Amino acid sequence: MESNSPKFIPVVSTFASPFDVTPDSTRKPLGLWPGMYHSPITVALWEARSKIFESLLDPPKDAPPQSELLTRTPSHSRTTIFYPFSTDYILREQYRDPWNEVRIGILLEDLDALAGTISVKHCSDDDSTTRPLLLVTASVHKIVLKKPISVHVDLKIVASVIWVGRSSIEIQLEVMQSQIEHINPSSDSVALTANFIFVARDSKTGKAAPINRLSPETELEKLLFEEAEARNNLRKKKRGGERRDFDHGECKKLEALLAEGRIFSDMPALADRNSILLKDTRLENSLICQPQQRNIHGRIFGGFLMHRAFELAFSTAYTFAGLVPYFLEVDHVDFLRPVDVGDFLRFKSCVLYTQLDSPLINIEVVAHVTSPEFRSSEVSNTFYFKFTVRPEAKARNNGFKLRNVVPATEEEARHIIERMEAEALLYSGKQQ
Numbered sequence: 001m002e003s004n005s006p007k008f009i010p011v012v013s014t015f016a017s018p019f020d021v022t023p024d025s026t027r028k029p030l031g032l033w034p035g036m037y038h039s040p041i042t043v044a045l046w047e048a049r050s051k052i053f054e055s056l057l058d059p060p061k062d063a064p065p066q067s068e069l070l071t072r073t074p075s076h077s078r079t080t081i082f083y084p085f086s087t088d089y090i091l092r093e094q095y096r097d098p099w100n101e102v103r104i105g106i107l108l109e110d111l112d113a114l115a116g117t118i119s120v121k122h123c124s125d126d127d128s129t130t131r132p133l134l135l136v137t138a139s140v141h142k143i144v145l146k147k148p149i150s151v152h153v154d155l156k157i158v159a160s161v162i163w164v165g166r167s168s169i170e171i172q173l174e175v176m177q178s179q180i181e182h183i184n185p186s187s188d189s190v191a192l193t194a195n196f197i198f199v200a201r202d203s204k205t206g207k208a209a210p211i212n213r214l215s216p217e218t219e220l221e222k223l224l225f226e227e228a229e230a231r232n233n234l235r236k237k238k239r240g241g242e243r244r245d246f247d248h249g250e251c252k253k254l255e256a257l258l259a260e261g262r263i264f265s266d267m268p269a270l271a272d273r274n275s276i277l278l279k280d281t282r283l284e285n286s287l288i289c290q291p292q293q294r295n296i297h298g299r300i301f302g303g304f305l306m307h308r309a310f311e312l313a314f315s316t317a318y319t320f321a322g323l324v325p326y327f328l329e330v331d332h333v334d335f336l337r338p339v340d341v342g343d344f345l346r347f348k349s350c351v352l353y354t355q356l357d358s359p360l361i362n363i364e365v366v367a368h369v370t371s372p373e374f375r376s377s378e379v380s381n382t383f384y385f386k387f388t389v390r391p392e393a394k395a396r397n398n399g400f401k402l403r404n405v406v407p408a409t410e411e412e413a414r415h416i417i418e419r420m421e422a423e424a425l426l427y428s429g430k431q432q
Contacts, residue, residue, distance in 0.1 A: 008080045011044045011091065041081060041110040045117045063131040065202060070125060071213045074221050077121040078160035081114060086154050095151055099390070102149040104327050105307040105314075107175070107192070112137060112303030114159050115171040115196035116295075122161045122169060123200060123211045133209050134201040137302035138168065140333035141195035141231060149191045153177050162221070163228030164214035167200045170228045194330075195228075250417055257413040260406045275404040276320075278412050281351035283316045286370075289343045300339040305367060305381055306330075309347060313363040313385040316349040321361060323393040323400060328360070331384035331423060337369070339380050344370045346377075351405050352384075353416050359402040361387045362419070384419065 085092045097103045119135045149155065159173040175192035202209040216222045246254060264271045287308070295301045310327075317325035339345060349365045367381040394400050407413040 007078060008082065009044050010082045010084065011041050041113055044081065045113055065204075065209070066125045066130045066133075068125075069210060069212050071215050072122050072161070073215050073217055074160045074162065075217070077118045078158070079114065079118055079121075081110070081157040081159075083155040085151055092151050097151070099324075100151055102151050102155065104145070105310045107149070108143070108306040108310055108330075109301070109303035110157070111143070111173050111175075111194050112196065112301070112306060114157060115173060115194075116198065116302075118159055118161060118171050119169050119198040122164070122214070125212070131203055133211065134203040134206075134297055135169075135198045136201065136297070136299070136338065137335050138197045138199045139235075139335060140306070140330060141170070141197060142332065143192065143194040143330035145192050145328055147177075147189070147191050149175065149177055155191075161214055162195075162216075162224040163232070164211060165232060166210055167208040168232070169198050169200070169211060169214075170232075171196045171198070172224065246414075246417070250421075253417055254410070254413050257407050257416065258410060261408045261413070264406065265408060272404070274401070275406050277408050278350055278352070278405050278416075279408055281316065281320050281405060282349065283312060283319065284346065284348045285312055286344065286346040289339055289341055289345055291341050294341050298341065300341065300343070300345075302335060305335075305339065306333065306383065309333075309349075309365040309367065309381070309383040310385065312347050312349045313365050313383065314387070316351060316363050316365075317361045317385075317387040320351050321359075321387075321389050321400075321402060323389045323397060325361065325387040326390045328386045328388055331362075331386055332382075333384070334382045335380070336382070337378060337380045339367075339369060344372065345380070346370055352419055353405050354402045356402050356404065359388055361389075361402065362423075363387065364419070 083091065083095070085095070095102050095106055116135065116137070123133050123135060155175065155177045157173055157175050159171055161169060162172045163170040173194045173196070174190050175194075176189065177191045178189070200209045200211045201207065214225070216225045260272070260275060261277065264275075264277050285308075289300045293300050293304045310330075314325060314327070346368045347365055348368065349363060352362045352364045354361055363385040365381075365383040365385070366379055367383075368377045369380045370377045389400070405416075407416060
């Protein structure tokens, strides 16, 4: 049975006018619902999907699991979010960055919120008597910015399910915007693409749970399904494989990287001034996770974690390059363990490597959940970002040149080579 919930959702600013009068309503105000991370898009999504989310927040006691899996089409949960930036001044101000473009960190939150909503929609059986599934972000395959996103032009995000496994689901999102203000919306072009992978857990047992099947209809949907299936198989191989030994060519790369690093430690006065040790590019920040940052399951919202990691990665690229950076893509994100309210979370970043000609800056951010009482620290998330420098900033500095990053230890050198190879493998697969 197909749901009648809206497929086109307008986003409005979350700052209400003091002169607005809210009509009486028997429904609990959204702001009082637990586990709601507030942003314009999350408010819109919760309003649109309130019936589904109410069942998640207050499931029947001892409810049985879904008895029969359904077959859904991509169109069943396909959703469009619309941002009226050209007419909503307050909304525009909420998303504006210093360069009159959309703030990428907030957009990452919105993408995660929308992808999560669509996964819930696909996995729901529209039966309020059954036990709802627990859906968590497992990873982000890739987020690529294809062009600058202006804060003055209306924006929309179109998202749908493209692949389903036994207990995992992949959502593809496309951020679309016209090239020119007030242009016909039919001429919108894709400004950013993103792919999120969620996994389903039984909300009572915590074990992996089967989810509704997906039946692609169009040729494009079938192609996207096949590509996502290939990516899933590649992820399984990477998970199952042990750390392999480097081949001869990789060993030579390792030796070359370490040789340059040793000069910094053994003969620092003779070290290349156009290079810098990886450890000298590091930045760090920390926070205590608050209740306001939790999702409907009581865990810290994945989009919030991505936003914080992005801000640190941006700062790392800025202090490294000496010029304002420009975001290009999220190479990969892993959600390795949940982050809970009250956790002491530390984000640590570094420049892993650079490509001097382009120029490109590859940043790694690792999030650690630290427990001082137990003297323990666990990695919860890894994020990989890619930046260049803003063209106007580069134009003002004719002598600009990126520095090369070199490792001081074998562990750092191996990690750099592994990330370079992972990116090369991803690129070659995309080319095929």
